[in-house]
Amino acid sequence: MRTLGVDLAASTKKTAAAVLDWSAGTARLEYLALDVGDREIVELFGAGSMTGIDCPVGWPDAFLPFLAGHLNFDGPPVLGHDGIEGRRLLAYRDTDRFVTAHTGLIPLSVSADRLAHPAMRCAVLQAKIAAGHGPQARDGSGRLAEVYPAASLKVWGLLARGYKGRGAPEADRLGALLADLCEAAPWLDLAGNEDRLAASDDLFDAVMASLTARAVAVGQTLRPPVSHAAAALTEGWIHVPSGALTGLAAPAPGPAGATRGHSWSENPDNRS
Structure with a gap:
């Protein structure tokens, strides 16, 4: 592996x-x-x-509807995040x-x-x-x-x-x-x-x-x-x-995914 x-x-x-x-x-x-x-x-x-x-690798689920609501002047998706607790759902x-x-x-x-x-x-x-x-x-x-x-x-x-x-x-x-x-x-x-x-x-x-x-x-x-x-x-x-x-x-139960051919350089500065 x-x-x-x-x-x-x-x-x-x-x-x-x-x-x-x-x-x-x-x-x-x-x-x-x-x-x-x-x-x-x-x-x-x-x-x-x-x-x-x-x-x-992603954003909070609430973030996109909030931005779309702001863009489209659609109040509810935006107003639903009024206050610090609401904004935390946008941040985390x-x-x-x-x-x-x-x-x-x-x-x-x-x-x-x-x-x-x-x-x-x-x-x-x-x-x-x-x-x-x-x-x-x-x-x-x-x-x-x-x-x-x-x-x-x-x-x-x-x-x-x-x-x-x-x-x-x-x-x-x-x-x-x-x-x-x-x-x-x-x-x-x-x-x-x-x-x-x-x-x-x-x-x-x-x-x-x-x-x-x-x-x-x-x-x-x-x-x-x-x-x-x-x-x-x-x-x-x-x-x-x-x-x-x-x-x-410890020995692994098996690789997480199939590997493909590649020339792994012994020289750490060689990035080919």
Whole structure:
């Protein structure tokens, strides 16, 4: 099994990708790149078993009727969201509230925060994947799943805050976090990329997304309860790990999807 993790940003410059090859109780980092474009992501998706993407794959169900009502001077869909509680239904999805209830973390709003621009790119990317490999269900039941590295870190006991940024405190925290990850997962072979990972939170989050993609593939994430199932198909669903990090290296019951031929470069700087 090969899992792809994507830390998706609005621009390619801050977008990172990581591929892990899982076999014989180990995971080896086969591919690590920054400044990744859509075409490359689609190609990597096609060659993998499961992809975890750190970006919302949908918007709140209430958001589109609200915008349509505003555009068409149709009062009820707009007035139904009067007040702060009504506006929260426009800002947060079912999955966002579910994650907060289970982890205490509050995901950024896809419609009212810094995630809006990356999410637009993600929608285009999903359309490109659908054109080449078929539509992928937004609840993660296909080969593409929404992930949230901060939640994965917390569930796996790697409590990390303040590691994003280029200052000295952030770099020190990222280096310590990477060391903690390597200690907690001795089966993880970073293939000599430790320095690159310690210097870039984008690359680190891509590896975390790839690890979480493995959790999705082997059934070790929280799936949508019946009460959230319909919304998960339209809004998306954040896959939060349900088991320990150590459980990822156990033999998988089978690949999440068929893999396709691809030349996986041993050189992490080769993005062909």
